[in-house]
Amino acid sequence: MDMHAIEFVDVSLRVGEDTLLRKVDGRVPKGRIVALIGPSGSGKSTLLSMCNLMRTPTSGEVYVEGREVRTWPVRELRQKVAMVFQSPTMFPGTVADNLSFGLRLHGLSLSNPAELLEDVGLDPSLLDKRAEDLSGGQKQRVALGRTLAMQPEILLLDEVTSALDVHAKLEVERTILSLHESRGTSMLWVTHDLAQARRIADIIFFMDAGELVEVRDAAAFFNEPQSAPARRFLETMREGDEVQ
Ligand SMILES: Nc1ncnc2c1ncn2[C@@H]1O[C@H](COP(=O)(O)OP(=O)(O)OP(=O)(O)O)[C@@H](O)[C@H]1O
Numbered sequence: 001m002d003m004h005a006i007e008f009v010d011v012s013l014r015v016g017e018d019t020l021l022r023k024v025d026g027r028v029p030k031g032r033i034v035a036l037i038g039p040s041g042s043g044k045s046t047l048l049s050m051c052n053l054m055r056t057p058t059s060g061e062v063y064v065e066g067r068e069v070r071t072w073p074v075r076e077l078r079q080k081v082a083m084v085f086q087s088p089t090m091f092p093g094t095v096a097d098n099l100s101f102g103l104r105l106h107g108l109s110l111s112n113p114a115e116l117l118e119d120v121g122l123d124p125s126l127l128d129k130r131a132e133d134l135s136g137g138q139k140q141r142v143a144l145g146r147t148l149a150m151q152p153e154i155l156l157l158d159e160v161t162s163a164l165d166v167h168a169k170l171e172v173e174r175t176i177l178s179l180h181e182s183r184g185t186s187m188l189w190v191t192h193d194l195a196q197a198r199r200i201a202d203i204i205f206f207m208d209a210g211e212l213v214e215v216r217d218a219a220a221f222f223n224e225p226q227s228a229p230a231r232r233f234l235e236t237m238r239e240g241d242e243v244q
Contacts, residue, residue, distance in 0.1 A: 005186035088143030137168030
């Protein structure tokens, strides 16, 4: 039995002259939340993209539930490992249409859209509204609901609250945490918000210049980062006003 949702083994990615990822080794244990943090351009989004075959390594392997990603049928993999982005795209049509979008691509329909909407903290009366008329926070919840309709076991979250105001950010964050509790979904969550990383993470992955420099228990990391780049990063972020 494999206890890891995702496992990176010596993963490198080179594009032309550039090395985007350098010998990344790390594990996302099943049912845990890993916050992926680090300076802009350090390779966080690139690392996420290796988990569902949006990109493939130049060398090394990525395992999802013990199976190397390149041996998964791509549709099956993307059902199991779903991604939510910073700015949710709403398709023309109603909220209900948007919730069932992924399932329809697989020739399936959504059995209980009202319940799904409640799961992401929205009122079922919104089902018939035009999705494009929703607020940013509501759109992000619909995007989450659309992803959850596929019943993924692993969620890749790429700065999913950074386009939201503080109130909507906390609400969406709480929604994700309660889904995590009820469904046990494993998560690899990129965030620029250190206060958020402290609130949500079991484990921290700290990246710098394409390397996964620290993989640590979250409390231990914030108490005492071990590497010089992590210490510098925490100091810079604490001086900035991004963190409240
Ligand atoms: N196709 C590509 N070819 C060359 N360089 C690329 C390509 N895609 C991304 N990069 C570079 O790879 C580096 C890592 O990018 P990535 O988006 O993964 O960083 P990030 O840590 O997610 O940054 P941010 O926090 O700003 O979103 C950046 O320097 C980026 O410019």
